[in-house]
Amino acid sequence: QVHLQESGPGLVKPSETLSLSCTVSDGSIRSDYWNWLRQPPGKGLEWIGYIYYSGITNYNPSLKSRVTMSLDTSKNQFSLKLSSVTAADTAVYYCARQKGQNWFDPWGQGTLVTVSS
């Protein structure tokens, strides 16, 4: 069964760029849709965007101007960059797979990113 694991800094300064990676194990990144989502403390889930195995991306319009996603097939990883962060970007960030444009399964365990000086 495919397993996903997020990694990256847990603390980012305001106005800087948040960078996270998701490593896919027991499966190949050369298929399916690879997503980033987030959940601010005590709040609901927000879809950030996906990168398809071909490299095509689709971002949430609310974040589109600040988001970049990429794939590294040699490492079986995909990545998220979110620029110009503020305290409102503090959240648990999850990576997740979609086999089609539908539900998310499985998910990584999540990583808390705090934006603070």
Next chain:
Amino acid sequence: DIQMTQSPSTLSASIGDRVTITCRASQSISSWLAWYQQKPGKAPNLLIYKASSLDSGVPSRFSGSGSGTEFTLTISSLQPDDVATYCCQQYNSYPMTFGQGTKVEIK
């Protein structure tokens, strides 16, 4: 964006009770709805897709129904392991959106 509204936001019930959670979409999403269970400090776990299809390994006490704009998740007999937050997700159109969650507690 399609808005997903869940009710109630919190639910307290006894072991063995039948529990129902409602999710409403701001426009028709056909049957393109998933339900997730999220335990504290953990990632969401898929329970149901296409409104009523149970994911592999999910106990049969969970069921989903509905289409269009109104959907329900039912737990037929609440168990201690079911204490969690449940949320719905529409995949009719992008951006995909989620309900705000329903926290289920034991009375």
